Amino acid sequence: MSKQGLLIVISGPSGAGKGTICQALLERDSSFCLSVSCTTRPPRSGEKHGINYYFVGKEEFQRLIDEDQLLEYAKVYDNYYGTPRQFVVEKLAQGRDVILEIDIQGALQIKQKYPQGILIFLVPPTLSILQERLTKRGTDSPEVIAHRLNCVCDELSNTSQYDYLVTNDTVEHAVEMIEAIIKAEKCRPLHFDLQKFLTG
């Protein structure tokens, strides 16, 4: 029996610190694979094609949709984001654990198509701390920030759609919780190797 890897979906609101947490996870355990999303949004300063995102045009994105090459895709604030299917499927089949860092629309799509995926919702410590972070970041207008805060409250009104909620109070603590979740999920009945027990 070849062992399928775990699909770990890290989601949560803008400003929750998804990117930082995913980088910290990869630094602590190099056996994880990080899926690189494709997007139609323009690169921000310092972002690299193939590392942070695959930056593609709207026509190219549409072609990927038409050819069913995306595991999920979503429109977030006028830009499209999607997860290339082939990379994820191949790595999981090789027994590698794959991390997806995606917005909540995409995360819920993944969970529908691949229920054994583990959906972790990263929560800022408090709503007021999130507001402070978004304000300090200075990339959004007060109206956009107000809209984002509203969205978070909506997203947290139905927590039962997430497998786990991890509070990002400190990177160290959040990473520790996610590592515990991954260890625990590997003890699920699905991953038990009966043959090894019987004949090992």
Add this chain to the structure above:
Amino acid sequence: MSKQGLLIVISGPSGAGKGTICQALLERDSSFCLSVSCTTRPPRSGEKHGINYYFVGKEEFQRLIDEDQLLEYAKVYDNYYGTPRQFVVEKLAQGRDVILEIDIQGALQIKQKYPQGILIFLVPPTLSILQERLTKRGTDSPEVIAHRLNCVCDELSNTSQYDYLVTNDTVEHAVEMIEAIIKAEKCRPLHFDLQKFLTG
């Protein structure tokens, strides 16, 4: 909102090392409460009333059943074992995590009555190692050992009834996995404190 503790049920076959693992868990984290079962079997050498078990007669055990004072009870090899309800219910309500070390019949009863309980099945590394352990222990006849090994195979033919399976290859590793499971379970939506997020 007062926080309910976790009910952690450690089960598994005779010889899996349940007692050793529970003791190690308690030594590493003194915030856990261990539920003490009552039983009609006579004390083994060194066992103390109120510490290892409450040793009671068959009539007393029947009274506990009749008065609905047991959370579960089961007959295992001609002896009765049961979990006093009041201790568990009180500690959980105080927000304490309670560990139950019980056989699989009782564990499945708990899971039916209290689905949010976490059922961890402790698995010996392999069937042949279990056979070796039971033989070395010298408390069972070859027939009883053969029967026990058969039971284990039955118990592992339907793993989906357990929440987690933890292989007891070393005490250190098994305890590490159980601690990860407990951390992970505290990140379940059920335990998320929305009020704290909104107003904290």
